[in-house]
Amino acid sequence: MSDVEWHSVALAPVVLVHGTEALIADRAVQRLRTLAKEADPSVAFHDLVGENAGAGALAQVTSPSLFGEPRFVIVPELQSAPDATVLELLDYIRSPEPDVTLVLVHRGGNRGKKLLDALKKAGVPRVDASPVKRAGDKQTFVAAEFARAERRIHPEAIAALVDAFGADLAELAAISRQLIEDTTPEQGQQAPQLSLQDVHAVTAGRVESTAFAVADAAIAGREQEALQLLQQAQLAGADPVPIVAAIASKMRSLAKASSPGASARTLGMPDWMLRNLTREARNWNDRSLARALEAVARADHEVKGAGRDPRSSVQRMVMEICRARRAR
Missing domain, CATH: 1.10.8.60 (Helicase, Ruva Protein; domain 3)
Structure with missing residues (x-):
């Protein structure tokens, strides 16, 4: 098995994308889809997931078509694929179809090790989508x-x-x-x-920087300051989605810094950042962190289409974070 970078992976009868870093895995799959479409616009795309991944599904979508078009088949959650699909894949990789690109995405874990070993032995190209930590x-x-x-x-x-x-x-x-x-x-x-x-x-004054300033104020429990900063961002036309994303990132970092044995090396962050987060984490406990993270998750869901007023959703999130901090 030869490792290739996501931006260099080429079409092949079978390609493995292996690892938990969703950004890299998604980029690799999108590149392969684009290459398949460029190679032949008539290519037929098939996703073997859920009810489409039953027994015999692989044989059905990889069998030669009456119209002779190439096929692009992806198994997006190989680690969760049914046993029947895994058995079919073990048989298929011994003699793949020439007009098929089969992309297997394994997002981590031990399940499917026998198939992973077979893919390694077969020498299929592998995109390493391991987390980028350092x-x-x-x-x-x-x-x-x-x-x-x-x-x-x-x-x-x-x-x-x-x-x-x-x-x-x-x-x-x-x-x-x-x-x-x-x-x-x-x-x-x-x-x-x-x-x-x-x-x-x-970056100064942009939505990302402003959002981190909002997050810093909210995490410190300074509700009035956080809401003022949020209002400034909203008046400047900042989109709610990246605001929530930036605040979510800050909250996740705080939660990681609160975990036992956390270090700058294991968390992949600068020493000064961990020191600041650790100092602030003393003002939180598991219950308050869970309450704040729940507020962030709810706001993320609402600003992406589930809520009627994204601006109000962000405001409620900030208020809930501040109050979770004070309620410790």
Whole structure:
């Protein structure tokens, strides 16, 4: 089995995407889907999940079609696939169909080890979607994001981005993409290397920075300040979804810092960040943290379509976090 990066994976009869980092796994699958569509627009896509993953389903979607179109078949939750599907896959990988791309996504755990071993023995390409935990690896990730966009960025600027947004890889990717878009020059002009000052200038006052300021005030129980900062962001037209995402990231970091034996190395965060979080975590307990995280989850659900007024949902979330902190 040969490991390949998500941005380099190519179409093959069988491809394994293995690991718990959803951002990398989703990117790999999307790249393969795009490549399949570019190779032949008539490609037929099939997802073997839920009721579509019963006995015989694999044989049905991989059998040659009357119209001869290629097929792209994905098993998105291999670790949860029925035993009948796993047995079919073990048989299939011995002699895959030539006009089929079979993508197997295993999101971690020990289930399906026999199939994983068989895939390794067969030498199928594997995308490693393991969590990116170390600060150095996250900096490498950011550097690659900018390199693919053909943009240059100073190492100090990369470190600043990881320090501020490195708790969640998806968020780190989003702020990197936003920074690239916001600093793209006019057509015909050459883009300069992004510096630490550029990062500060672009992120200062933006929704992500404002949201983290709201989160800091809410976690400290300063309700009036948190609501004022939130109002400023909303008046500036900030979208509720990234506000909730940033606050959720901060709350998750606080919860991680509260766990026994937490260290900067195991959590993949700078020492200064862990020190600040640990100091604040003394003002929380398991019950108050659970109450705050529940408020965040509810707001996230509502701002993504389940609620009628996303702005009010965010406001209620901030108030609930503050009150959970004070009710410790």
